[in-house]
Amino acid sequence: MPEPLLRVRGLRTHFALDDTVYRAVDGVDLDIARGEAVGLVGESGSGKTVTAMSILQLIPDPPGRIVDGSIELDGTDLVHASDATLREARGGRVACVFQDPQTTLNPVLRIGPQITEMIRRHQDLGRAAARERARELLDAVHIPHAARRLDEYPHELSGGMRQRVVIAMALANDPELLIADEPTTALDVTVQAEIIDLLRELRERTGMALLFITHDFGVVAELCDRVVVMYAGRVVEQARVDTVFDAPSHPYTRRLIDCMPSLGQGRRDLATIPGVPPALDRLPAGCAFAERCDVVEEACRSGVIPLEQVAAGHLARCLKPGARP
Amino acid sequence: MSGVPVLEVRELTKHFPGRRRLLRAAPAPLRAVQGVSFAVRRGQALGIVGESGCGKSTLAKTIMRLIEPTSGQVLLDGRDTADIPRREFARRVQFVFQDPYSSLNPRKTVRQTLDAPLQHLAGLDAPARRARTAQLLDLVGLRPEFASRYPHEFSGGQRQRVGIARALATDAKVLLLDEPVSALDVSVQAQVLNLLRELQTELGLTYVFIAHDLAVVENLCDEVAVMYLGRIVEQSPAATLFAEPRHPYTHTLLSAVPTIGPGTGPRLRMAAPMDAAGPAGPAIGCAFAPRCYRATLRCQDEPPALDAALVGHPVACHHADDTDPEDHAP
Numbered sequence: 317m318p319e320p321l322l323r324v325r326g327l328r329t330h331f332a333l334d335d336t337v338y339r340a341v342d343g344v345d346l347d348i349a350r351g352e353a354v355g356l357v358g359e360s361g362s363g364k365t366v367t368a369m370s371i372l373q374l375i376p377d378p379p380g381r382i383v384d385g386s387i388e389l390d391g392t393d394l395v396h397a398s399d400a401t402l403r404e405a406r407g408g409r410v411a412c413v414f415q416d417p418q419t420t421l422n423p424v425l426r427i428g429p430q431i432t433e434m435i436r437r438h439q440d441l442g443r444a445a446a447r448e449r450a451r452e453l454l455d456a457v458h459i460p461h462a463a464r465r466l467d468e469y470p471h472e473l474s475g476g477m478r479q480r481v482v483i484a485m486a487l488a489n490d491p492e493l494l495i496a497d498e499p500t501t502a503l504d505v506t507v508q509a510e511i512i513d514l515l516r517e518l519r520e521r522t523g524m525a526l527l528f529i530t531h532d533f534g535v536v537a538e539l540c541d542r543v544v545v546m547y548a549g550r551v552v553e554q555a556r557v558d559t560v561f562d563a564p565s566h567p568y569t570r571r572l573i574d575c576m577p578s579l580g581q582g583r584r585d586l587a588t589i590p591g592v593p594p595a596l597d598r599l600p601a602g603c604a605f606a607e608r609c610d611v612v613e614e615a616c617r618s619g620v621i622p623l624e625q626v627a628a629g630h631l632a633r634c635l636k637p638g639a640r641p
Numbered sequence: 642m643s644g645v646p647v648l649e650v651r652e653l654t655k656h657f658p659g660r661r662r663l664l665r666a667a668p669a670p671l672r673a674v675q676g677v678s679f680a681v682r683r684g685q686a687l688g689i690v691g692e693s694g695c696g697k698s699t700l701a702k703t704i705m706r707l708i709e710p711t712s713g714q715v716l717l718d719g720r721d722t723a724d725i726p727r728r729e730f731a732r733r734v735q736f737v738f739q740d741p742y743s744s745l746n747p748r749k750t751v752r753q754t755l756d757a758p759l760q761h762l763a764g765l766d767a768p769a770r771r772a773r774t775a776q777l778l779d780l781v782g783l784r785p786e787f788a789s790r791y792p793h794e795f796s797g798g799q800r801q802r803v804g805i806a807r808a809l810a811t812d813a814k815v816l817l818l819d820e821p822v823s824a825l826d827v828s829v830q831a832q833v834l835n836l837l838r839e840l841q842t843e844l845g846l847t848y849v850f851i852a853h854d855l856a857v858v859e860n861l862c863d864e865v866a867v868m869y870l871g872r873i874v875e876q877s878p879a880a881t882l883f884a885e886p887r888h889p890y891t892h893t894l895l896s897a898v899p900t901i902g903p904g905t906g907p908r909l910r911m912a913a914p915m916d917a918a919g920p921a922g923p924a925i926g927c928a929f930a931p932r933c934y935r936a937t938l939r940c941q942d943e944p945p946a947l948d949a950a951l952v953g954h955p956v957a958c959h960h961a962d963d964t965d966p967e968d969h970a971p
Contacts, residue, residue: 575828577834580883582860584860588835
């Protein structure tokens with residue numbers, strides 16, 4: 317396998333509040349190849365967003381801190397990088413799109429200046445050239461009447477259009493990696509479908525890699541090549557998209573998929589996962605999912621369970637991968 | 642099909658006046674709900690789906706009489722709710738809100754939250770309230786000691802259970818649920834949906850369930866109404882609606898749902914984005930026409946009625962019997 321674009325190893329990001337340490341991210345290994353789309357899936361509090369923020373060194377310190385692990389972008393260490401290197405990476409080689417376009421855009425600035433600021437920070441372009449580039453970007457994300465939109469304020473656009481503007485800003489400097497954190501969660505299904513199609517198209521055209529954070533397996537199935545599943549701050553499974561749905565190895569992945577209602581099944585009882593995830597300041601020894609697992613055994617409750625290969629390109633953090641009750 | 646429906650809505654309309662500006666003509670009112678009619682029988686669940694801004698929450702609030710309708714009637718067991726005293730209405734029809742974080746008072750324990758309806762609506766004395774609280778908590782799957790806890794001590798799913806217990810406190814038989822599971826994680830969402838289904842069977846509840854997630858609606862509802870810009874455009878039993886959608890907008894909603902499994906890939910894109918039309922829509926004709934792949938001249942000029950004549954269930958489309966949406970895909 318060629319050298320990945322992004323390589324994360326043993327990442328641990330902890331938050332210290334009132335003498336309590338919350339292990340928000342406590343063991344994340346993640347590779348993203350050039351041009352690859354990876355879905356990072358998990359429920360609230362599983363550490364997806366903290367992982368993404370850690371990659372760009374955006375964790376507020378204090379209270380948060382990367383206590384262990386390495387993050388390499390194309391061989392460059394980001395954890396100990398200088399501010400100059402990080403400025404170069406953020407919005408340049410790595411761009412971000414967040415969940416709520418309402419809060420990402422500055423409400424009192426017109427769209428145009430917000431995009432040109434992004435462009436001119438990384439490229440040596442004059443005002444007029446930057447504005448022209450901004451118009452091209454809005455065209456690229458299929459915003460009608462792009463030239464006119466540059467002079468509008470964010471509140472004049474619909475939610476879907478605002479998210480397109482945010483994506484246009486992210487594309488401003490031809491990023492090699494786009495990190496999208498729940499970019500469609502706040503949108504209607506029809507608008508979500510448009511944004512997914514747009515991301516797919518942009519990826520084909522620009523060859524950028526994508527780290528797509530979501531809690532929705534359906535979106536991942538439509539957009540991603542590979543899935544990384546997180547639970548209680550740890551990666552518990554990694555595999556190609558079709559493998560995860562056909563033959564999930566970790567009991568958590570299997571049961572999370574079973575919980576999802578899907579169209580065409582009518583009125584029926586849904587499978588559930590009893591219990592709740594462990595508190596992040598009191599993670600148990602062994603497997604964090606043991607308490608809720610239907611194939612748990614004694615060995616699961618002690619030591620450190622490693623993320624191991626179960627097949628080519630398929631990793632699981634489980635002593636009984638693929639086991640069923 | 643026995644007897645009078647528990648809840649019936651007749652030609653319900655709610656317009657919000659536009660804001661007047663100095664020296665300008667009064668703007669057109671926002672027509673949030675336009676002539677909506679439906680009936681729900683005892684023990685049934687009616688799902689209402691549509692995109693944000695389609696008027697589904699306004700419809701729910703109008704039914705609840707939280708806002709006054711511009712015109713139209715809501716009937717409870719055949720009686721106009723305008724003639725039902727406020728307290729009696731509140732005893733019989735209750736609301737479950739979307740966000741269990743903001744719909745519970747953070748400074749009240751669960752017991753205090755439940756006491757309010759039990760005391761003021763049901764008129765129970767303290768020992769009776771205590772017994773009823775324990776019973777309610779048991780009903781929604783919470784432990785009795787939770788009664789003395791505050792909302793922040795609960796997870797999202799547990800809070801939504803408290804919200805459901807509050808709605809059931811006075812033995813209401815009709816519940817309006819506005820996106821009750823959309824703020825919850827998948828595994829918790831499944832638990833709450835199962836609870837709602839159990840309670841419905843056990844207590845013979847009638848639900849009006851508002852949601853944007855079609856899979857969730859299918860999981861809970863017998864019948865589904867699809868709303869677009871204030872109007873119901875298609876209504877049918879859930880199984881029919883999801884298997885054979887007839888309105889192009891229903892098609893569009895269904896094709897937009899991301900799915901797991903083989904054959905996922907670029908989907909059939911069936912309607913133009915909302916921005917093409919804008920929420921005001923055309924003055925005459927079908928409101929969906931600007932986005933529609935089937936639209937003809939007739940659609941521009943003549944608004945389609947919600948009519949069951951063409952395909953056997955109510956669809957507001959001149960071309961509802963047109964069965965080949967693929968041929969029209971752009």
